[in-house]
Amino acid sequence: MYTLLIVDDDPAIVSLLTCSFRKSYQIISALNGIEAITILNKQPIDLIICDQEIPDVNGMEVLSYALKVQPDAIRILLTGGYIHVDDLLKYINEVNIYKYFKKPWSQADLKLSVARALESLDLKRDLREARDLFESACKDAVVMLCLAAEGKDQDTASHLQRVQNYTEALAIAMGIGKKEAEHMGLMSMLHDIGKLAVPDEILKKPGKLTDEEWDVMREHPMAGVRILSSNPFYEVAREVSAGHHENFDGTGYPNNLCGEETPLSARIVKLADVFDALTTKRPYKEAWTMADAVDYIESFSGSMFDPTIVEKFKMLHLDGTLERIKLSA
């Protein structure tokens, strides 16, 4: 059942509104602004009907507060009579009220407005739920794909998780917003998904690869692009797969892209991937110390790696972020 908060300093109005809505909704009332704010802090409200002229904290402040702490709650304003046009504009533009009723209002109109507003609230919540479900299904698909690819390559789940976290931290350091950085981190896990298309004899060959075998190996970035669907959700994953072996000076593969021709996401993941490979034990090598790995990355700044990203990376080393990520995964 929806919860309505009625705020008015006139007990007769509170009781009139309570009587007409209590059959369909749970009603909570407040006779002043402080009381209304206390209620808003304590429990979820679906719709608030608030008088403009109430003692202490006025209607504008109560509805602004509601917008801040419970932004989904529908806000309806009641006014006793004259309201200055500037104030009304503020209610509409800043407090984002759903409707404005002037006393004496038509009870039928108010009821209809409340019902419609709650219908739209329902729709909004359903939409959000569907979006969350879709997002988590897409994230699960990434993890499932990585799990399916595990064992095919030396890239373990913990390597992928660290690359994800280094990528996210580097993206934020490069000025990318939190949500986009998080997405880039998730997509970084798919950087080597194209290795699914490389035969095991090549991928797991203990000795050196022949030139022909290297040719096959070098196909994995574009094989990854083919595996990843054309869905926009995976766009960054396609960028990362295609570009994580390109070098900043144009000597990488598969397309010899130079500098910013390689998307930023791939330039970031390249560094994260190499750094993690250096600092972890692999069958063919011991783990490097973090300081040695940072020196190595720095020595290839401008050739293998984007110098701007290397600078941010050094900052993350100095402030302990890299260390924290390494220890956490």
Ligand SMILES: [Fe+2]
């Ligand atoms: Fe790769």
Ligand SMILES: [Fe+2]
């Ligand atoms: Fe990797």
